[in-house]
Amino acid sequence: MIDTSPLLIVDDEPEYLDEILEALAFEGVVAFSAPSGLAAVEALRARPDIHIVVTDIRMPDMDGIALVETARAEFGDRNLQFIVVTGHASRIDIDRAKAAGVRDCLPKPLVLDALHRAIRSLPV
Template sequence: MSELLIVDDEPEFLDELLEAFAFNGVVARSADSAGAALALLEANPDIRVVVSDIRMPDMDGLVMIDTAKQRYPARDLTFVVMTGHAATADLDRARAAGVRHCFPKPLSFEDLQGAIEEALAEK
């Protein structure tokens, strides 16, 4: 059972995050697209924290977050975003969507891990 889902369309980056979290004792599920993330949320009600890239080819990460909130209003989901293109408009949209933390890429794994551990501890 994993309460963490990581969503990123860059396979190498996704693998690095999964390895780093596993090394630190956190098991996570992963999705390489927003559509796959929504399918995992549907199939795995134990997921509580979602870390997502904002810009992905199939669906914007913020649209995916809004969709997840609409589909699962009773679930206590926490969202964290990361982006290599931290435009002010994207960060404003993320805050408006209720995203807890926004991390620019390249990101500090320690900062991300701290945010995830904090969110999981609250669940």
């Protein structure tokens, strides 16, 4: 399976987070979750071993793109890689995400095989 640092999964839907974390744990992937962009920034502060963030684009307090921009500004010395997941993003949102340095955009519901492929394609 994937041999990487722990993942941070960010989404404002608790049931969705639980489902993804359970599926990843079943495959032996260490992952943490954050229910918001602000909580994700706190998690990144607390866990310097996290280098891959999978985030929803649309969240109420801080959208996924703002999370990417904030994390890049605060943790510029870390090799953070971002993958966004969305069920509602417009082409403008996806273009903004790519401009912010997001490596991949995946549709919801998230297919774990697609996530694994996206992670394997990240630069080391």
